[in-house]
Amino acid sequence: MKKVVFLFLSLLLFSCARVGSPVGGDKDTLPPQVVGSNIDTSRVNVPRDIRELRIDFDEYITLKDINRQLIISPPLRKMTKIIPSGLANKYLLIKWDDTLQANTTYNFNFGNAIQDNNEGNPLRYYNFAFSTGEKIDDLYISGELKDLMAEETSVSTEKDLVVGLYTAKDSMEYRQKPYYITKADPDGYFELNYLSPGTYRILAFEDGNSNSVYDAGKENVAFLKEPVVLDKNISGLNLTLYPSRKAVKYVEMKEAPGGILMTFEGNPQTVNVLSLNEKLQDYKVTHKPKSDSVHIWFDAQKQDVGISASENLRFSYDDGFKKDSVSLFYRYNTRNELTLSNNQGNLLAPGDGFTISSNYIIDSIQPEKWTLVSDSLSQPFTARINENNRFEVNIQSEFKEGKKYSLTVPRETLSSFYVSVPKSYRFDFEADKTENYGSLVLTLENMPENTFWLQLLTDNNKIAYSSTGKTAVFTFNALKPGSYKVRILVDNNENGIWDSADLLTDEFAEDVYILNKTIEIRPLWEIRETWDLKAAEDKPGLQSSGETSSTPVIP
Structure with missing residues (x-):
């Protein structure tokens, strides 16, 4: 009997000592509540030599992602301890x-890091403010952060999107943490609280490495060109994130099919390369x-370069910003022969041509030696090297719906600079039927004056179709059924590419327009859309809606 009583008391004491969820009862849905701190309730005239902040709660808490969630403004550089770090x-x-x-x-902005230990209920967006002066500054800036170039339709919770204020100076240093900083919520809304009056530069960026510092060329950025004079509260501020421009910089050199591949950052306009090797005198760049x-x-x-053993090859380059020499140990790879492939699939959309892709740049072709066959009969065609991508050959012919085709490319009838295709290739494909596709006629009002790219994007912002020009009417006759977003990128400076944002020179990204609806493409339906591109006042980052009508196409 004594053993039974002893066992019962032991179990009772053990259960009382545990920190965890009670058995039974309603599920706890309440976040932990603050019951006190080591700083008095007025939170003013706090000694400058204080070295810690302690906040007491009414229940056991844990901290989730505290190093990512906690933002202190102004920043404290020498953090030494954060508790709890493990146990509740x-x-x-x-x-x-x-x-x-x-x-x-x-x-101290804790985001959603503070959670109760039992159910993980977060104390959402909790802030603790105090002042070393006689009052707590209470100005604020609030607004919305948009990402028109994002890979998702809305701001992702997995991204650290931060908004910061820097004290305005003649020479700005953005490689330091902002004086004030906050995070945008999953919907893009942000608040900078407890601000003191002054003149600031505002900057938002996608903090990919969670260091609270803007990394140019690696992180999307939004900014205002003019300083913000903060003497009253500001609300409704709209900021738009864009890819940031990289400085031109050499990255690496490596062996590649047909020779060597050099890579750079920053889209250099021209790169001049010279061989510094006695053996390597015949080459093309x-x-x-x-x-x-x-x-x-x-x-x-x-x-005889890198055949029997690796050889150290040296080259000089001039990218317009820097002249230097680089080298690599090169060894010829016998597996890197010239090959051809079909990257567009075996179904050819109505009106499309067929495309051959090569892993070598294509210098010449002999299409008169090629054959295109359907139903055992030869069919006339034309073949041209793609001027915009010399790794491709475009084949055009009167492809008929539902017909199957075979294109034969004999060996040595397609060549790069120093080698020809070593074997014959046969490509089999079929011209698909119009009934499997829909069409879109898009009419633009108040269209840009400069050349622009009109793009149809899939749900994850991948470019499915693209057209370039200055016309007011775009017609897409063979679209795969599905949902598409419509985007326009404007070549404001007419340099042939869409330029991203450059904070160092205060250059916004070139204009972007997003149609504020999705286009649903259905088989055999023609969608007609009118899109007014009248620019919004909060450039850059333009959005506008249009009017849509749809009509079934009677085959």
């Missing part, structure tokens, strides 16, 4: 080594303006 606790403790600034309001890739083509076997 009834208080939160943050320690630092910095001496606080005089007459300054500090705000190709670089498309505003491209990050430079190819060096040569016949490694003929010049």
Whole structure:
């Protein structure tokens, strides 16, 4: 009997000592509540030599992603401890080594990091502010952050989208943390609270590495060209994120099919490359303006370069910003022969041509030696190297719906600079039926004066169809059924590419228009859309809606 009583008491004590969820009862849906702190309730005239903040709660808490969620404004550089770091606790403790600034309001924004231990209920967007002066600054800036070039239709919760204020100076240093900083919520809404009066530069960016510092060329950015004079609250501020421009910079060099591939950042206009090797004198260099890739083509076997062993090859380059020399240990790869492929699939959309792709740049073709056959009968066709992409050959013919075709490319009838295709290829494909596709006629009002790209995007912002020009009417006759977004990128400076944002020179990204609806394409239906592109006042980042009508196409 004594053993039974002892066992019962032991179990009772053990269950009382556990920190966890109670058994039974309604599920806890309430977040933890603050019951006190080591800073008095007025939170003013806080000593500058204070080295910690302790906040007490009414239940056990844990911290989730505290290093990503916690934002302190102005920033404290020397953080030494954050509790709880593992086991649950009834208080939160943050320690630092910095001496606080005089007459300054500090705000600890915890985001959704504070959660109760039982059910994980977050204390949403909790802020704790105090001042080393006689009052807590109470100005704020609120607004919305949009990402028109995002890969999702809305701001993703997985991204750290931050908005910061920098004290305005003649020479701005954006490689430091902002003086005030906050995060946008999943819908793009943001608030910068407890701000002191002053003149600031505002900057928003996609903090991909969670370091609270803007990394140009790697993170999307939004900014205002003019400083913000903060003497009263500001609400309804709209900011639009765009890809940021990279500085031109050499990245690497590596062996590639047909020779060597050099890569750069920043879309150099031109790159001049010279060989500094006695053995390598016969070579070709190709670089498309505003491209990050430079190819060096040569016949490694003929010049005995890297055949029996790796050789150190040196080259000089001039990218318009820097002149330098680089090298690599090159070894010829016998598997990197010239090959052809069909990357568009075996169903040819109505009105489309057939495309052959090569892993080598294409210098010449002999289409008179090729054959296109349907129902055992030869069919006339034309073949041309794609001027905009010399890795492709476009085949045009009177392809008829439902017909199957075979294109034969004999060996040595397609050549790069130093090599021809070593074997014959046969490509089988079928011309698809119109009934499997829909069409779109898009009429633009108040269209841009400059050349622009009109793009149809899939749900994840992948470009499905694209057309370039200055016309007011665009017709897409063979669209795969599905949902599409419509985007226009404007070539404001007419340099042939869409230029991203450059914070260092205060250059906005070139204009972008987003149709504020999706287009539903159905088989055998013709959609007619009128889109008014009258620019919004909050450039850059333009959105407008249109009027849609749809008509079934009677075959």
